Amino acid sequence: MAIILDGVVVSHMITSSIKNQVAKMERKPGLAVVLVGDDPASHIYVNAKEEACHEVGIYSRKIILPATTSEMSLLDDIKRLNADAAIDGILVQLPLPDHIDEATVLAAVDPRKDVDCLHPDNIAKYRTQTEKIDLESSLLPCTPKGIIKLIESTGYEIEGKKAVVVGRSFLIGKPTAFLLENRGAVVTVCHSQTANLKEEVLTGDIAIAAVGKKDLITADMIKLGAFVVDVGTNRIGDQVYGDVDFEKVSEVAGYITPVPGGVGPMTIAMLLENTLLLAEQSHP
């Protein structure tokens, strides 16, 4: 039976430390979250982020814009936040409505306030690192950083392992694969055109599912004792499910992260950690 990794407990240890650090700061770090549209799941995430800021003493500002907001108007808001001295981190909640170009918007965020590390300059900065990246002092995308921290919180050694990442988005799959490789894993990335997903995933000592399809990853795809990280968030009614068939895969895996309560809380903890990091960098 797999060890179930409690992301709530691990993230709480991180946020407690952030709270202590923030309490000692004369100037409180500030995070702005920008949400365009009325996607219910996005509203849940943004509210959770606001609440998490409140808990650790980070100043938070929520900017909710209608789905009809033009790209130009959104860019104006971002320009204002870039110039706002109270704001250290800017998070644009994705996805954006179809009429807005995500790449243009993400590139408009000041790289010094780019709290989810999605600005092209910041992506280039970490992706060109050849040394093992220090998670504490480097700006890295929140969810991938949280995944690595969650794995390493168990003492599990990534170096030398075979890792399979299912999903290749610029937000989750690609940066997670990069960080695993940076820590010495041999990494395979699978996607919607992967012909033999089962065979590929079966080779993984570490299997990361970041797709958004309930029960895509079944027990017969998992190597005995593998470390399984479920990033998937699939909302069906009031319930949230991952991409992994949790019950059956738990019987095969060595470690498994639940949904909810696995990667999700780590993402929020990393958002707070990155806000603090940016505040320290801009006000040394």
Ligand code: NAP
């Ligand atoms: P995304 O941009 O939609 O990417 C999904 C990826 O899955 C794509 O690379 C796609 O391949 C691949 N894919 C689709 N069907 C597949 C299949 N049948 N077999 C193998 N690969 C397949 O999604 P995302 O933004 O990366 O998010 C992934 C999941 O993580 C979602 O459920 C999202 O809600 C969740 N998420 C969770 C957190 C958290 O904190 N827990 C944070 C962010 C996102 P192609 O590239 O070929 O299309």
